[in-house]
Amino acid sequence: MATTERVLPISALDRFNARAQPRPRIAVHKFSSCDGCQLAFLNAGEALLQLAQRVDLVHFAEAGPVDPEAPVDLAFVEGSISTPEEAERIRRVRANSRYLVSIGACATSGGLQALRNFNADGAVGWTEAIYAQPEFIQSLGSATPVAEHVKVDLELWGCPVNARQVFQALRQLLFGVAPVVDKDKLCVECKRQQHVCVLVAKGEPCMGPVTHTGCGALCPAFGRDCYACFGPAENPNTAALACRFEGLGLVPEAVARRFHFINSHAPSFRAEWLKWQEPE
Amino acid sequence: MSEQREIRIEVPVLARVEGEGALELTASGGRIEDLRLRIFEPPRYFEKFLEGRGADEVLDVVARICGICPVAYQMTAVQALEQAFGVEPAPWILDQRRLMYCGEWLQSHALHIHLLALPDFLGFDNAIAMAQKHPEAVRRGLRLQRLGNDLIRLFGGRSVHPVGMRVGGFHRAPDPARAAAVLAELRDALPDAEALVAFTAGLDLPEDDQEFTSVALRHENEYPMYSGRIVSDRGLDLAVHEYPEHFEESHVAHSTALYAHLHGQPYLVGPLARLNLNHDRLSGAARAALAATGLRLPSRNMFHSVIARAVEVHEAVLQAIELLERYRPREPAHDPVTARFGQGHGATEAPRGLLWHRYRLDADGMVRHAQIVPPTSQNQARIEDDLRRSLESFGLHHDDDALRLHGEMVIRNYDPCISCATHFLKVRVRRR
Ligand code: SF4
Ligand code: SF4
Numbered sequence: 001m002a003t004t005e006r007v008l009p010i011s012a013l014d015r016f017n018a019r020a021q022p023r024p025r026i027a028v029h030k031f032s033s034c035d036g037c038q039l040a041f042l043n044a045g046e047a048l049l050q051l052a053q054r055v056d057l058v059h060f061a062e063a064g065p066v067d068p069e070a071p072v073d074l075a076f077v078e079g080s081i082s083t084p085e086e087a088e089r090i091r092r093v094r095a096n097s098r099y100l101v102s103i104g105a106c107a108t109s110g111g112l113q114a115l116r117n118f119n120a121d122g123a124v125g126w127t128e129a130i131y132a133q134p135e136f137i138q139s140l141g142s143a144t145p146v147a148e149h150v151k152v153d154l155e156l157w158g159c160p161v162n163a164r165q166v167f168q169a170l171r172q173l174l175f176g177v178a179p180v181v182d183k184d185k186l187c188v189e190c191k192r193q194q195h196v197c198v199l200v201a202k203g204e205p206c207m208g209p210v211t212h213t214g215c216g217a218l219c220p221a222f223g224r225d226c227y228a229c230f231g232p233a234e235n236p237n238t239a240a241l242a243c244r245f246e247g248l249g250l251v252p253e254a255v256a257r258r259f260h261f262i263n264s265h266a267p268s269f270r271a272e273w274l275k276w277q278e279p280e
Numbered sequence: 281m282s283e284q285r286e287i288r289i290e291v292p293v294l295a296r297v298e299g300e301g302a303l304e305l306t307a308s309g310g311r312i313e314d315l316r317l318r319i320f321e322p323p324r325y326f327e328k329f330l331e332g333r334g335a336d337e338v339l340d341v342v343a344r345i346c347g348i349c350p351v352a353y354q355m356t357a358v359q360a361l362e363q364a365f366g367v368e369p370a371p372w373i374l375d376q377r378r379l380m381y382c383g384e385w386l387q388s389h390a391l392h393i394h395l396l397a398l399p400d401f402l403g404f405d406n407a408i409a410m411a412q413k414h415p416e417a418v419r420r421g422l423r424l425q426r427l428g429n430d431l432i433r434l435f436g437g438r439s440v441h442p443v444g445m446r447v448g449g450f451h452r453a454p455d456p457a458r459a460a461a462v463l464a465e466l467r468d469a470l471p472d473a474e475a476l477v478a479f480t481a482g483l484d485l486p487e488d489d490q491e492f493t494s495v496a497l498r499h500e501n502e503y504p505m506y507s508g509r510i511v512s513d514r515g516l517d518l519a520v521h522e523y524p525e526h527f528e529e530s531h532v533a534h535s536t537a538l539y540a541h542l543h544g545q546p547y548l549v550g551p552l553a554r555l556n557l558n559h560d561r562l563s564g565a566a567r568a569a570l571a572a573t574g575l576r577l578p579s580r581n582m583f584h585s586v587i588a589r590a591v592e593v594h595e596a597v598l599q600a601i602e603l604l605e606r607y608r609p610r611e612p613a614h615d616p617v618t619a620r621f622g623q624g625h626g627a628t629e630a631p632r633g634l635l636w637h638r639y640r641l642d643a644d645g646m647v648r649h650a651q652i653v654p655p656t657s658q659n660q661a662r663i664e665d666d667l668r669r670s671l672e673s674f675g676l677h678h679d680d681d682a683l684r685l686h687g688e689m690v691i692r693n694y695d696p697c698i699s700c701a702t703h704f705l706k707v708r709v710r711r712r
Contacts (some may be wrong), residue, residue, distance in 0.1 A: 036347020036440040042391065042441065043429055045422040050406045064406020065398065112344050115329045160347060160440045218437035222444050222451040227340055229441070257333070262340075 024174050025072040028058040029093055031079030032113060032143060036160040037104035038062050038078055044163045055174075072094045074173055076166065077152075080106040080113060082143040084275050090156075094150035099173050102146045103166060105159035109231055110265035112144040112159070117265055145265065154179050157212045159262050160228040182213055185233040186226055190217040197226050205245045205258055206219060210236035210268075231263040238272040252276045296600050298548040303667065303687060307676045315671075316665045330639075330650040335361045335447045335619060338639070338647060343441045345654070348391075351384040351432060352446050352630030353652075355506060356459075356637045361447050364624030367617050372451040372610050375603055378506050380435040380445075381628070382600040385505070387428030387439060387553075388631035389589045392695045393480065394421020397586050400689045401483045417479075418473050419566035420556075424593060427469050430462050431600060449614030456609055466597055472596040480590040484582040486689075488670050492662060494553035494578070495542060497629050503561040503595055504554060505629050509699065511557060514580065520627040523636050529653060530697050539661050540653060546661035549633025550694065551588035552579065563602075566595045582666055584691050619645025630655050632695050656696045663694055 028038055035148045042062060057063065058070045068089075075097035081087050094100055105111040128203055146152055154173070156165050174180040186208040190197070195217060199206040204225035208217075212230040232238070238259065245255045258277035259269040305315040326345050330338055343350035343359045349380045355377060362369060369377075385426075395407040395419060404410035411418040429439035432456045436442020444451050495516070497508030507541060510518040529540050541547070556578035562570065570591050575584065628637045633655030640649040667690050674686050 034344050034347040034350075036344070036350070039347055039440050042395070043387075043425065045426050046419075049411055049418070049422075052411070057408065063395065064408060111326065112329065112341065116325050120290075159344065160438075162438070215298070215438075219443050222437060224443065224451045227337075229340075257337070261337070262344075 014174075021207065022076065023058075024055045025058050025070070026055045026170070027068075027070065027075045027093075027097070028057075029059065029068065029075060029077045030061065031077065031090065031146075033079030033104070033106045033108065033111070034084040034261070035062065035078070037106070040103070040161050040163045040166045044167070045161070047167065051170075068093075072098070074099045074170065076103050077102050077107050077146050078103050080110045080143040080145060081149050082113065082159045087149060087223045090146060090149050099153045100146075101154045101156060101169055101173070102152050103156045103158075103161045105157065105229065105231060105262050106143075107146045108155045108157055109263040110145050112262050112264075113244060114265035115260070117142045117144075118260070143265075145219070149245040156181070156229040158214055162215070174234075183234045185209060185236070186211040186213050186215070186217060186220075186230070190220045193217050193221065195220040196223075196224060199244075203248050205248055205250055206253075207241070207258060209241050210238050226256040227258075227261055228269070229262045232266050232268045236268050238268055239275075242272055242276060246270075295674065301311050303691075305512040305667075305671070310672070310676050312672055312676070313667050315664060315668045317660065317667065327650045327652060330647045331670065335365070335617075335641075335645055335647075338650075339445055339447070340441070340443075342637075342652070345652070347440050349384060349630050349632065350441050351381055351436075352628060352635050354442070355381055356626040356628045356630075356635045357628070357639070358447055359507070359628065360623070360624040360626030360637045360639050361641075362617070363626070364622035364639060365447070365617050365620055365645065367615060368480070368616055368620070369449060373613075373615065374506065375606075376435065376450060376453075376613075378502075378609075379600055380442075381505050382433060382596040382603070383428045383431030383439070384433075385592060385596040385631050386431065386600075388695075389593045390421050390424035390428060392631075393476070393586060393589050393593070394418055394425075396695070397589075397692060401485065401586070420476070423473060424469060424476075427462075427465055428596075430465060434458060434462055446614055448617040450610075452611065453609040453611065453613040454607070459604055459607050463601065463607075466601050466604065470597055470601070474565075475596040476590045477566075477569045477587070478573060479691060480587045481575060485581070485586070486670075486674075488580065488583060488673060489580040490582060490666065491580070492582075492665070493542065493547040494556045495547045495549050495634060495658075496554040496557045497627060497634065498558060499561065501561065502601070502629060503558055503563070503566075505594075505599075507628065510627060510634070511529060512542065513557060515543070519636075519638070520710055521623070521625045523627065523653075524543070524577050524638075527653070527658075529657065530675050534607050540658040541661060545664045547658070548582075548662045549655050549658045550585065551592055551633075552582065552585040553630075553633065554629060555579075555588040555591060560596055562591070563598045565598055566591060569594055582670075582690070582693055585695075589695075623646075633658060634657065659694050659696065663691060663696065666690055666694075 025183060056071055057065050059065055059067045075093055077100060081090055102108045154169055156169060169179055190208055198204040198220050206225035207228035208226045210233055211226055211228040212233045215229050242255050256273050259273040263269055290667050303317050306313045329341055332343060338357050338361060339354045342353040346355050358594055398417065399410045402410060402414065405601050407418060432439040432442055435450060436444035493512050493514055493599045494529040495512045497504035499508035510520060510523060527540055527542050559577050575587060621641060625638050629636060636653040638651045639647055667687060670690050671683065671687060
C-alpha cells in the first residue's frame with residue numbers, strides 16, 4: 001500500500017558528507033505530544049541505523065542522545081506549544097537550528113489538544129475538573145502550532161507523520177533541494193488506488209475531499225470515512241462538503257464535529273466549524 | 281553531626297506522562313529523608329475532549345494519548361463502550377483483538393528491551409552507540425519491533441494510531457494472503473524470541489530484593505492481555521467495575537501526573553507483576569524457556585522486569601502464531617451495535633501494565649463522562665518507593681554521577697514511557 005518512492009536512498013547522504021565537513025547535525029525535539037511522530041524514526045529499523053552512521057544525531061531523547069541546546073543543521077519538532085516553558089524553549093530551538101521542520105498535527109496545527117482552545121472558560125475550568133489541586137498545574141490557555149511562535153521552514157502534516165515523509169524532507173533539505181510536498185487532496189490518492197468511494201457508495205461523511213494527501217488513503221482502504229488526520233488540503237472546499245454532510249443526514253452539530261477534531265485549530269477547519277455552531 | 285547532603289536529580293525533558301521531571305532527595309547519615317519524583321506533564325485534557333463525542337470517535341481520540349501504545353487505549357475503550365451498549369463480541373472478534381494486541385506487546389517490549397534498557401546493562405549511553413559493538417542484539421530488537429508493527433498494520437493500516445478498529449469489531453478483516461505472510465515472519469522470528477529469554481536472563485542484573493504488591497489481570501486460562509479479573513498477590517480479586525472502590529487516584533503538590541494507590545499503598549503493574557501472578561498461564565513453550573533460565577517466581581527483584589518483558593515477547597509470538605494458524609476472514613468483520621444510554625468499564629494489560637477506562641454515555645450513545653487510569657500513574661508511587669530503597673541499598677556514599685546513573689536505571693526499568701525513560705537525570709549535591 002506504500003506509495004511509490006521517488007526519493008534518494010539514505011546512502012546518497014555520503015555524497016553530502018564528501019562535500020561538506022563536518023557531518024550534518026540533526027535534532028529531534030519533543031513538545032506537547034503523544035510521541036507518535038518521533039516513531040517515524042524509531043520504527044524505521046535498519047534505516048535508523050544507517051542514518052545514525054551518516055549524520056550526527058545530537059539530540060533525540062527517545063533514541064538516547066540528549067543535548068537540547070546544541071546548534072544543528074536540521075531540527076525536527078514534534079508537539080504543540082502548551083506551557084510557558086515550551087514557548088520559551090521553542091525560541092531557543094529556532095535560534096540553534098539552520099532549518100526547522102514541524103512534524104505532525106500537534107506541531108503544525110496544534111493537534112488534538114488544541115480542542116482546549118475552544119473551551120469557553122479556557123483550560124482553567126478543565127484543570128479544575130481533572131486535578132484536585134489546580135494551582136499546581138502550569139499550562140497556557142491554548143495549545144498552538146510551532147509556526148505561531150517561530151519561523152518554520154517546512155511543515156509536515158499527519159497524525160502521525162510517516163517515515164517516507166520525514167526521510168524525504170531530511171534528504172531534500174540536506175542537499176539544499178527545495179522540498180516538494182504533494183498538495184493533492186486525499187481523494188486523488190484514493191482514486192489512484194481504486195478504492196470504492198465511501199462517500200458516494202456508502203454515504204459516510206468522508207473528509208477525503210478536503211484532506212491533505214500523504215497517508216496512503218488508509219481509511220477508505222478499510223472501507224471507512226477519513227477523519228482528516230492529515231489536516232486540510234490546499235484550498236479545500238469545506239463549505240460544499242459540509243452541505244453534503246448535511247444532505248447525508250448529519251445534524252449541524254455532527255457536521256461541526258467533523259471539522260472540530262484532530263486539526264481543529266487549522267484556519268479552514270476552524271472557520272467551517274464556527275459556521276456550523278449557530279446555523280441560520 | 282551526621283553528614284547531611286542534599287542531592288537534587290533533575291530530568292530536564294520527561295515524556296508520555298511527558299514534560300519535565302525532576303527527582304529531589306535529601307539524605308543524611310546514609311539514609312534518605314525525603315524523596316520526590318516530580319513529573320510535569322503538560323496537561324492534555326483527554327478526558328474532557330471525549331465529552332460529547334460518539335463511540336467511534338472515542339477510539340480515534342484515545343489512541344492519541346500515547347503513540348507507543350495506541351492499541352492498548354483502543355482495546356480498553358472498545359471493551360468499555362461495548363459493555364455500555366450491551367454488545368458481546370463474537371469469539372472471532374475477540375481472537376483478532378488479541379492478535380492485534382500481541383503486535384503492540386511485541387513492538388513495545390522489543391523497543392524497550394533493546395533500544396532503551398540494554399544500553400544500561402551493557403554499559404552504553406544509548407542504543408546507537410551500542411549498535412557499533414553489539415550490532416546483532418540491536419538488529420534482533422529492530423526485527424522483533426518491525427514484526428510487531430506488521431501485525432498491527434494487518435488490522436489497522438499503520439502501527440501508530442491504527443484506523444481499523446470500530447465498536448462491534450473491525451472495519452475490515454485482514455486479507456488472508458497478507459495474514460499468511462505475517463505468519464511466516466512470526467515463525468521465522470520464533471528462534472529470536474526464544475533466544476531473547478535466555479539472553480536477558482544472562483545479563484548481569486543488579487541484586488535488589490524489595491517488598492511490593494503486584495497487581496495484574498487474571499484470566500481463566502489465558503496469559504492476561506485483553507481481559508480478566510483484577511487480582512493482587514495479597515488476595516485482591518475484583519471484577520473490573522469494582523476498581524474504584526479499592527484504588528484511589530490522588531493529586532500531589534509536586535507532580536502533575538495523578539497518583540494511584542491500592543488501599544492507600546503503592547503497588548506495581550506491568551510485566552513483572554503480570555509474570556509473578558500469571559506464570560502458570562504461559563503457553564508450554566514459553567514456560568519451558570522460562571524454566572530453563574532458573575528464574576524463581578514470584579520475583580522480588582524489580583530488575584527482573586527485563587526478563588519478564590522477554591518472556592512476554594516469546595509468549596506474544598507463540599500466541600500470535602497460534603491465532604494466525606486458525607485465521608479465517610469474516611464478512612462483515614463487525615457485529616451490529618445500537619447506541620444507547622449506559623455505563624461501561626474496560627481493563628486490559630497494556631505493555632506497561634493495567635489500563636482502566638470508564639465511560640458514561642447518554643441516550644444517543646455520546647460520552648457524558650470519561651475516566652482513564654493509565655499504567656504510568658499507577659506505577660508512580662512504586663517508582664518513588666523503589667528509588668528510595670534502591671538508592672539506599674546502592675549506597676549514598678557514591679558520587680553524584682553514579683547516583684544519577686543508578687536512579688535513571690531504576691526509573692527506566694519501569695518503562696514509564698519511552699521518552700521519560702531515556703532522559704538524563706541531573707544530580708546536584710548541596711551539603712549543609
Ligand atoms: S501529531 Fe498525532 S501522532 Fe504526532 S505527536 Fe501529535 S498526536 Fe501524536
Ligand atoms: S483519517 Fe484520513 S488522512 Fe488520516 S489516515 Fe485516515 S484517510 Fe488518511
